[in-house]
Amino acid sequence: MGKILVIAEKPSVGRDLTKALPGAFAKHEGYLESDSHVVTWAVGHLVQLAEPDEYDAKYKKWRMADLPIVPPKFKLVVRDERSRKQMSVITRMLKRDDVDEVINACDAGREGELIFAWTFEKAGAKKPVRRLWLSSMTSKAIKEAFSSLRPASEFELLEQAARSRSEADWIVGMNATRAATIRLRSSFDGAVSLGRVQTPTLAIIARREEEIRAFVPEPYWLVDATFEPVSGDSGRRYVGRFHAGAHPRLKTAEEASAIVAAVEGGSGEITKLEKTTRREKAPLLYDLTSLQREANTRFGFSARRTLAAAQRLYEEHKVLTYPRTSSRFLPSDMIGEIKPIASLVGTHKEYARAAAYVTGLDVLPLGRVINDAKVTDHHAIIPTNSEHKLDKLSDDDRRVYDMVTRRFLAVFHPDAVFENTRLETTVLEYVFRTSGRVLMEAGWRGVYDEAGLDEAKASDDDENDNQTLPKLEKGENVSVREVASQEKVTQPPRRYSDASLLGAMETAGKLVDDDELREAMKDSGIGTPATRAAIIERLIDVGYVERDGRSLVCTEKGLGVISLLDDHALTSPSLTGDWEHRLSRIEQGEEARQRFMADIAEFAGATVTTLDEKLKDIRIPRANMGPCPVCGHDIVENRKGFSCWGREDPGCGFVIWKSKAGKTLAPAVARELISKGRTEKAVTGFKGRSGRSFRAKLALMQTEEGRWRVEFDEPWAREGAKPPEGEDPAPAATAEAGGSAVSAQSEAA
Template identity: 40%
Template sequence: MFPRASLVRRPEAVQRPGMTKSLEYLLTAGCLKDFVGRNSQPEGQSVPMQGKGLIITEKPSVAKDIVQALGGFEEKGKGDYYESETMVCTYAVGHILTLLEPEDINPIYKRWRLADLPIIPEDFKTKPVPNQKTRLGVIKKLMERNDVAYLVNACDAAREGELIFREIVKHVGVTKPIHRLWLQSMTKKAIQDGFKSLQDGMKYIGLAAAAECRAHADWLIGMNATRALTVRLKAKNQRGVSWSAGRVQTPTLSLLVERELEVLEHNPQAYWKVIGNFEANGQVYDGTWYDPNFDRKNATREQKEDRIFEKAKAEAVIQTIAGKPALASETRKPSPRNPPMLFDLTSLQRTANTRFGWSANRTLRAAQRCYETHKVLTYPRTSSKVLPEDYKPEVSRILDILSGTGDYGPHAKHLLDKGLLNQDKVFNNEGVTDHFAIIPTGEVRALEGDDQKLFDLVTRQFMASFYPPSVYEEVERITEVGGNYFRSKPPRVLKEAGWEAVFGKVPDKGDKSFAALIPGKDKAEGVSVKSSEATLEEHETKPPARISEAGLLSLMENAGRHIENEELSQALRGADGLGTAATRADIIENLKNREYVDENLRPTPKGIRLIDILHRINASRLTSAELTGQLELFLNEVEEGKRSPGDFMREIATYAKDVVDSTRDFDFEQIYPDENPLGPCPNCGRPVFERAWFYGCSESTKRAGKKACDFLIWKDFNGRYINRNAVRILLEKKVTPELDGFKNANGKDYRAVLELQGGKLVRRVVENSTEVDPNQPQLDVNLEPIAPCPLKCAPDCMVIETPADYACQTKVKGRDAGEKRGAPGFAFPRVLCKRNLTREDLVTFLQTKETPIISDFVSKKGRKFSAKLVMENDWTGFRFEFPPRVKKSAAKDDEGAGTEAAATASPAPAEGNG
């Protein structure tokens, strides 16, 4: 995948400031040597446990759990750290360091110029993340204390956790020995056991090296590709627009774009189905004609065994069977559905998207709150669906606690009484990755909103995994008449609920509408039935379905299965595909924030154009999962000591240079040649060709004021990508069919027809085509009133839940009467800036005219921020109020996030939300 040729040295005259004279520096990997060779004892020697140990966790909540589990700690410095007689414990807040930006390396890089690319730093140095200088200062001061003799890495047990800790150690520059705490659960016993068996940091040097190599590789590829593409693709009048590219982000976008182009290029075809009408034992049933000799192997996606693409042939079938005797055969058989596996993060996100319509990010936020804040679920950022084999006593303990609850009690008691099934599948040490599956911890808390729904889903899945299969009865009846065959497949009937009982399913009482051909028999052949007149149904082929968020998560997770190179495929499968369980939600959100896809994951013209350009300039590797597969293969070799970090970085640097060269050297006229004309120009009759940004004839693209024809069709037309097929139809028929995907000023979708009138393109909006906003939250409703309406709209007017907000009964009645947003009354959002607001938040707001400070708001650009909502305009509006800022530099960044959030959700006088 990566070039194996020796690196090309640049002439001295074109050396870049902040770069080495050649890429050979990376062979020595001085920074990596410092990174992994420091802070460990020689192999085979134990680390002395003298003096105090400094524990560094990845999150504040984990630090609290550890000090509570170990005991004997006192809070110091207003919660900055904790200290006991033998240990000190402090925390990071995720990544508190980030790699230097190019302009930090040298001011010349403030201007994005192709002449300065590729940017290859001599050393990958770090700087504090905005607002984290104080946190870094606390950690540094503790690290440098004379009584601190060794460090304990208590960050998450994975590659990223190792990176967070080692970055801090390297940045501070201390050389004290390192121990590693490797936890897969945050229970008190697990923490205590973990500290009894701390590992020597030397054991994780390979993991640390691979972690930093991955971070540096992503920087090199992403930074250079993004700058090169932005310089080449950004219009002259665009400011602040970036054409971001990356190792995982771009292949993910490519999956969506490939499907979108299939949808757009689809040409509907008419086909017919013949529905036969029959009677057996006094009961009427239908059957659909099918071809028993259908060749599935060589069929196209649109060809099916029950589709007839010639109407005359379909009509002939009806004539052939008229008045003929019919014989029916039938098979009834049980169809078991195996119990589900436990959830890993990706399967949990898929299920929540399918059942609740949640985004991957929304699911992750709820799971994190259930883990960190409520302590009711285990660590969610896992790619494992099994438990350790020694976890059986813990499962019994959790079931014992659940057996005392109302909702889960009967199912938990059943498992305790009958015993746990499927233990070989659920308990499997080999299937445990850095963390085991997501299960309840046994803590019982009162939850609301998203947190309650997610906890319920995980808890029921946990219990269901130990149940027997559910069993359905499937029936297939084949009716033959006049040499034609008709298939009948009624809905399955649930005979034994099995594991589905945990989700509320009960066995069906029986479907008498489709009784057996021979009563009491599961099989029947050659039974005479009556044949009535058949009917003809006309249909039209549909394009493939667009990819949902659940579908995209599956495609990302299974990306390696479609790679022909077996070695790369295995590497990608071992890395769980594109991205990780912990990062896929952020990748998807980044695609939305960078306007490559909309909220429904439909690629925008910008996203389609990026992938199209990359393919045309022979940079397709950047759009392929194979790049990630190759990188993971090399990272595994680095972790195992089979490849040096320097060799790895040399490969990456060479690849980054190739991407820049491909981007710098292409010519738009060469990658969009005058080939494959789409039709004649309606103005001058010359052939119309595809260009980079539009479709036009040769005369419409002349420069320097010599344009002889003004006909062109922009690819980005009112937010919709105009594809080749639409242009081809337009030039041929002067009008297109109804096209979806156009967007109005509010970002809502609508349908329109494009027409050519006098050589000009005209858009005709389809009446009543504006769709319901797919981003409007539609949540479950608790019908119990919450509190009296603060506006006192009417006697006994109460605030209640609606699928989208909390509103008083007067306002709800006004909406039902058609007043919609203009309806008078009180309303308060249930989801604001992607944060679920609970009934408790509302009650506090009504009592004190403000909420507590709420974390996890997400701005329009994907930045998290904290704020409280304060009442305005006598209960008809509210505003954000942000926590006080301590430092001027921090205030600048917080203010930026706050301004952005306020613009996203400014209060509306009548509704109280934006």
């Protein structure tokens, strides 16, 4: 009897799989072998779609006449030399005469299916295949999966959807990027990167940035008063805000001052008091996107950082189930595991009380937990039914584990119950409104001890909402103890964070907060839970977006690209959401892959034509930065910097290079440096030697030789020390004015 070849996605997974298989395994270069099994692995994607010049040498040159490029059959190539070594091992194993069968043990999802399919195809293998499908990496789960291997034919549609997604990204990205770059290469430094998913995501961020820049702040005034009932116990003070009808904002300081003068030192009456009870359901279990959003909100984790922690908790520590899931429900066949899992996590004291409640229930409330129709590839992220050694978890891993465990326990707890109080206090003809909220029954919130569950910050108009109110009665007379007005200004829309952008991507750019409504829109989101973090990082890597704390800021380059594309369909979140929905339909057998790919090819051709016509004669005007501080000539922006010299007039040679520590300096930054000598606020988006981003102030400094150089203003940034926030500031490079960039290390030397 021949041997069975098992192909995993990573070496660590391959080693874990051998523990569930019979016999002793001997270690070899790139694989492990026993008497009955050979276990080898990819290292992520070993194989990728070929570049255009693999089809025809003419595509080495980027020419509009050669577009669109739509291969009749896609070619596969090994990614690089490192991949080639392991690919040769897998190919050799697949062609062994003593291997009769192959088990696809790559990650159980669309991407894992594609990794195996491409590897198998590139190796030219023909042997029968079965599928190992895992949602948990515990020994028990692995053994059960090996005992119930599934035929590869069950996953043919999943493979079709995976191939369609990748090929569609290639066709749209390759053609749109080439067409835009050909027409805009004189305007932008480097290629203009466009893509089926990244461009509509960039459009969401860019349009918010445009709203912020177009926003004109307007002043307004609010009037707040502190009241105290005339009779009864003292100390029953509360705060109310003046409202004219439903509006608290006053347009002039005179109006506010008149109200303050009228009510100051006066008395009034509680003319309205309403109490209502509101029940708040526990949130649904986590899928990857909701986990990433909450970790960003609570801890400031980027989407990529959260995914990395969740993946470690699944693969290495084996304490969480498969994280790259889009489901927030469990299948009915897992009902029997719920109490055992709760009992297991309850052995840790911080979860003991909540776990005891769940295990003590005679009947589990399953309405918001079990839904077979909403579990496709994988169920929601929950703790595994195995020993959890929490002392070995890093700080990031511990936080993500805690989120998932508390959410799992909370979903089986009753509603939280609040008493909401709304009252109106009338002084003369002026009405002041007050809102209060008291938690009457903790319910599921008790699982958290309220930790990390602060209410969303109220707006300026409602900052007195949710105060804890004393006992008050309608009709009570009150005295005005304090009253004052305060001037405010209207605020622009907030920039997207990872959390809010992930939410917008999940609902194709629509603002949706309700859990159930978000569930209904998932199939039409931009990208998938597994790819959204990479898309955000891609936008940062190509210079379209920068991080500023938790905010994602669109750069001048990103704004320029979206502005030039105008309302092209490639920028439409709804179009991309529709494509994602069609990929889901392919996966479910409801749409033909051929029809989808034909539509993608047609779209790519139309995009090339549109970009050719739209961008043919466009030249982005270069910014004039004002007079040179050395010679007085105008400093003008060019592709690589801001200088007073040009083709006709060499000027004095003064130049500020755009590239600095992994960032392209915007015209506004250069203008501030030229006019003021330094930036008033820290500039974001620099990259340290470790690759981590940081922010720092800049200064224009003159060397002893008389040359000018842009330097970091703060000593910690210049010297590669650690900043107060603990970010990694060590600059990768320092941009000079009038000279080439030099490394921070050589500067220090």
